Amino acid sequence: MKNSVGREIPEYIESYGQVKPFDGALANYGERTKTSVKLRSVKPGDNKLVETIDEVLDKVGIRDGMTVSFHHHLRNGDFVLNLVMEAIAKRGVKDITVAATGIFKIHEPLVDYIKSGIVTGISVNYIAPGPVATAISKGLLKKPAVLMSHGGRPRAIESGDLHIDVAFIAAPTADSYGNMNGVQGKAACGTLAYAVSDAQYADHVVAVTDNLVPYPACPIEISQDYVDYVVKVESIGDPNGIVSGTLTVTKDPVGLRIAKLAAQVIEATGYIKEGMSFQTGAGGTSLAVAAEVRRFMKEKNVVGSFAAGGITGYMVDMLNDGLFRSLFDVQCFDLKAIASMRDNPKHQKMSGSLYGNPHNRGAVVNNLDVMILGATEIDTDFNVNVVTGSDGIIIGASGGHNDTAAGSKLAIVVTNLTKGRLPVVKDQVTTVTTPGETIDVLVTERGIAVNPARQDLIDKLKDTDLPIVPIEELKNIAERLTGKPEPIEFSDQVVAVVQYRDGTVIDVVRKPL
């Protein structure tokens, strides 16, 4: 069958089940029921502190077919996923589903567990290009991987679509009764936002820490009433992989031109205004957009209500300069962001659900005015791919892409028109991650295209000297530069299911031949 973005998807996928096809970004709102939670209540005098991960596995009764969850606040410095999976593998337990909010290069040991059938399922909302993504693309995983968004995952957990048997939460600091925070300890990472839904809904919740402090571990982010066990290990992560070095504005002239054009679009469409809200990524071009927006805000003397997302030192500077009244932070990218979140009450953390879940009583993305997004590919209907490279190999997952695009009033994709030899604007993207109906403007170095559905924006931009062109023209320019790519051939085997944030299937990834 075809879904509403025209993608051919099976009605039923083996080991995934019946497919609910994507039917529009706003098709699935209304009354919702959250799933119930099973827990073992803790009586006075009970001890939660456990000596080893192995002992934890005994206590939670780890067995074949369970789903265990992990969270990527330690990013490429995370040791916890590997530590736990190694202990599980040693026991000969198999058919495990790993529900991780993020998978990085450091998680390469998963590939062997996939090959040996210890891990047969993966659900993930951010995945870095690398060994695990490639193994999934090759079809080594027994069940198709499920790719979600940062808001879609908490939705799936809260609705019961994704049941977590055991959540292992990396805690940079914890006390022996399960209170955790991410702002102290040698693996300090800032917020633990992605783990919050798991803590609330998993059958068993385990805090894994290398910094056990006397009770209580204030400032508490995830509290004791959600936590069954606490286990101390030597190290939960490598600080060098946890925080990024200083993330700076790009020096690439093409990136700077794109950023300038994007900021001019924001200004010309009236979004540089008192109380504005803004989100951008941590990449060089995204930060360059922030720098240009900052200039306009200063010129016009406006103060924004908030900036959101993964927070970098650059956004902290904007907060401290008085350009925004507050920050909403789902992930701290650098030490400056961690310190700010710890010390400044205007720097507010938000859980993954608060950030982007479409089925709660309103996520922060709904309050966003302007969102700056990237793209691996974008088609002439403005559908965006951030999941697969042009060769069909998995290189990412939505992250907050389709959440923020849906919520924000002005969703702008900024990208080079070509990346090396590869055209970015195409007739058809390899995989749809974010539907074109939620993308408003595409800004490239060779022109700006406005989604025809946004006549209001077209009207506001038509009397400016900005280079507004139809998106088809950008596609033609890209093809003139690179030549027309030969189509990639795929087998019928579905290796990953791409869920939209509401749990419907927006596309599938088939194994490339």
Next chain:
Amino acid sequence: MKINKAAQAGALESSDVLVTVEPNPEGGIKIELETKRVIQKQFSKQIEKVILETAEQSGVEDVLIKAQDKGALDYTFRARVQAALQRASI
């Protein structure tokens, strides 16, 4: 044009290509393209055609052309192949 020795043009920088040419004792124009898999799959035929045409237009009959590609566009391939052939024919 006769290829007398090995010569290079270009660079292993992003969006460029390093072209190495040398005499081909077996005769004919032989092309070796090294590039990223994603480019190989979608553009290798087109790139090999551009290299072959550029060599033929230079009047070369026997040459081994090795192209180490970092995402170069057609005009870059033409320029680098021409330059390498010129250098090899001096």
